[in-house]
Amino acid sequence: EVKLVESGGGLAQPGGSLRLSCAASGFTFSLYEMNWVRQAPGKGLEWLADIRSSGDTKNYADSVKGRFTISRDNAKNLVFLQMNSLRGEDTAVYYCARNGESEPFDHWGQGTLVTVSS
């Protein structure tokens, strides 16, 4: 069974940093692209970033480019999202999601809540 479990969310101050982790199991992690997607309270989904299976290529939404960094550790089946220069509008539930062979975002974690507030 594919399982994705996010962690690392919490309260951060404006201008601060947080590092999210997503632990994957139930599939050969090193073969799949991974994504981070967020959902602000009461709002829709927003794709943030993806990373190729080998980790050599990363892409970002304009809203987070230059502030957020996606990375992965294929030996430990982990994907990360380093978030710097946090703003109030970054307050959201952050999900990691896998891309299947043809199916985008075919499996999702349960999400981790990030609150940016002073």
Place this chain on the structure above:
Amino acid sequence: QSALTQPASVSGSPGQSITISCTGTSSDVGNYNAVSWYQQHPGKAPKLMIYEVSERPSGISNRFSGSKSGTTASLTISGLQAEDEADYYCCSYAGSRRWVFGGGTKVTVL
């Protein structure tokens, strides 16, 4: 990249069919057959329902179907059931390895 446009809400009675539209541009929906749909119940993670415009992942009921015409994609739910009450999001590839979601549609079963 602007979000895809979806109606805020759609409703129907049990057994009826409803259709949710998803309007994009020639840079996303109109240019790629990479439209997907996700169902999200309150407090839960999204779930993939349709990919590549009209393909269903294994385990997804054939009551769910997708289509596309020009820059508008659609999700149809036939034989509406109480468990179908949820938020639904469309998503499209937007080129340069980027993805854009719709604003979401709340489906209410009357």
